[in-house]
Amino acid sequence: MYAALDLGTNSCRMLIATPDAGRFRVVDAFAKSVRLGSGLERTGHLSRGAIGRTLAALDVCASKLARYQVENVRLVATEACRRARNGSHFLAVAARETGLALEVIRPEEEARLAVIxxxxxxxxxxxxxxxxxxxxxxxxxxxxxxxxxxxxxxxxxxxxxxxxxxxxxxxxxxxxxxxxxxxxxxxxxxxxxxxxxxxxxxxxxxxxxxxxxxxxxxxxxxxxxxxxxxxxxxxxxxxxxxxxxxxxxxxxxxxxxxxxxxxxxxxxxxxxxxxxxxxxxxxxxxxxxxxxxxxxxxxxxxxxxxxxxxxxxxxxxxxxxxxREGMLFAMMNARGAFCDGIWAE
Structure with a gap:
């Protein structure tokens, strides 16, 4: 199984999937509006309320990963964590309280995954x-x-x-x-x-x-x-x-x-x-x-x-x-899961 988690400015989303004939089959999914970036444009910081909502969502994701014993995992955070002055502190707290170590990806990587x-x-x-x-x-x-x-x-x-x-x-x-x-x-x-x-x-x-x-x-x-x-x-x-x-x-x-x-x-x-x-x-x-x-x-x-x-x-x-889908395609492709290529329309 493979899992991909995307923590954005508005939402926390995760997919757990397996390769299936040039695409993938979703085993479990999670999506929650956490509004992590609420007020960020004005204050430059992630608020306590936003952090609390997000930690609760990440805890659900951690439970799902443990339940399915997923080993092929990528967990990323994007613009809100890139911009917030307390973004690094929040990620450290998230790792300590949920066990999930999120990587803050650059805009280029974010774009690449969306394209994939x-x-x-x-x-x-x-x-x-x-x-x-x-x-x-x-x-x-x-x-x-x-x-x-x-x-x-x-x-x-x-x-x-x-x-x-x-x-x-x-x-x-x-x-x-x-x-x-x-x-x-x-x-x-x-x-x-x-x-x-x-x-x-x-x-x-x-x-x-x-x-x-x-x-x-x-x-x-x-x-x-x-x-x-x-x-x-x-x-x-x-x-x-x-x-x-x-x-x-x-x-x-x-x-x-x-x-x-x-x-x-x-x-x-x-x-x-x-x-x-x-x-x-x-x-x-x-x-x-x-x-x-x-x-x-x-x-x-x-x-x-x-x-x-x-x-x-x-x-x-x-x-x-x-x-999430881009991360899954990239991980599966790198491990040879799509021997005959991606099924395109």
Whole structure:
């Protein structure tokens, strides 16, 4: 068995899985909204309440790992622990009280794992791929050039991806550029929380996010080409899956219907427009959103809409997957669990 734990700014998530025909089969899962980064933008510290909530969630994860006797484990923490002045102290307390030693990963590794998780969703026709991960405290963008990779090998090339830019072989995914913006759904929301007008706040968040990606190489250059089928956009985040579920009209979230779905740009615009019309009170009472997601959905939607405005595309793939899945794929691949390669679509 393999286990992967991702402690982010908003959530603590863990998967326990076994390899299964080029993918993996989930044995057990855990996800809890811990809001570890609550107030971090304002104070620079992890609060006592946030630490308490997170330790309780980590204790549940530790119990599951012990129950299944999992030996192949990777446990990571991201933006909140990277930024907080007391992040190292918190991790030491977590190790002492739960027995879980979490590693704080760099933004490059966070991006690599998010990209790897999306490997099965990469189209064999795609030559230029933009993968983005809208987190709670940061957003990662990775632009890949797969034009030199055989179509049948493109998914495996992404699983083998290295951010260091090592030796480039004929079947190597080339990273055109990568950027990690310290703005996610929680941090962007907190930055403009004092703006009372909903539409104005949304516009300001969109403008500010675009300002922060102006140094991203694909922002300055036309890389998508003339054939729309050779450019693919894949989004992995709670924002993207929430928009996908809203488009489907799901009253109760169903990962099987959302993960991997193709979502048109028009459908995304319609969902975001509906969220804006609802306003804060209407979003809070929307049964499909839930209270936690309703508060942060517009900051994520501002990021999503900005990306679609900069790189227009007819549709994008929705990925209900992220660091946990990327860690599992990478660990299993490194141990030869996928002898015949990754099962890609």
């Amino acid at each position: 998780s999306c490997a099965p969703l990469v189209s064999s026709k795609a030559e230029q791929v933009l993968v983005f991960d809208i987190g709670g405290g940061s957003t990662e963008l990775v632009w890949l050039d797969l034009s030199s990779v055989d179509p049948s090998r493109r998914a495996q090339a992404i699983v083998n991806l290295e951010m260091s830019g090592g030796e480039q072989g004929p079947d190597t995914a080339r990273i055109v550029d990568f950027i990690s913006v310290p703005l996610g759904v929680a941090t962007l929301h907190e930055r403009y929380a004092d703006v009372s007008d909903d539409s104005a706040r949304f516009a300001l968040m969109s403008w500010y996010f675009e300002e922060r990606i102006s140094g991203f190489k694909p922002y300055l250059e036309h890389l998508t080409g003339d054939n729309p089928e050779t450019f693919q956009m894949i989004g992995t985040s709670g924002t993207v899956t929430t928009v996908g579920a809203a488009h489907l009209g799901l009253r109760r979230y169903d990962r099987r219907k959302v993960d991997g779905m193709r979502l048109s740009a028009q459908a995304i615009e319609e969902v975001i427009a509906r969220f804006l019309r609802l306003g804060p009170d209407g979003r809070r009472s929307d049964i499909g959103l839930g209270r936690d997601r309703s508060e942060l959905i517009m900051s994520g939607a501002a990021i999503l809409q900005t990306l679609l405005r900069i790189w227009p595309t007819e549709s994008m793939r929705v990925a209900d997957r992220g660091l």
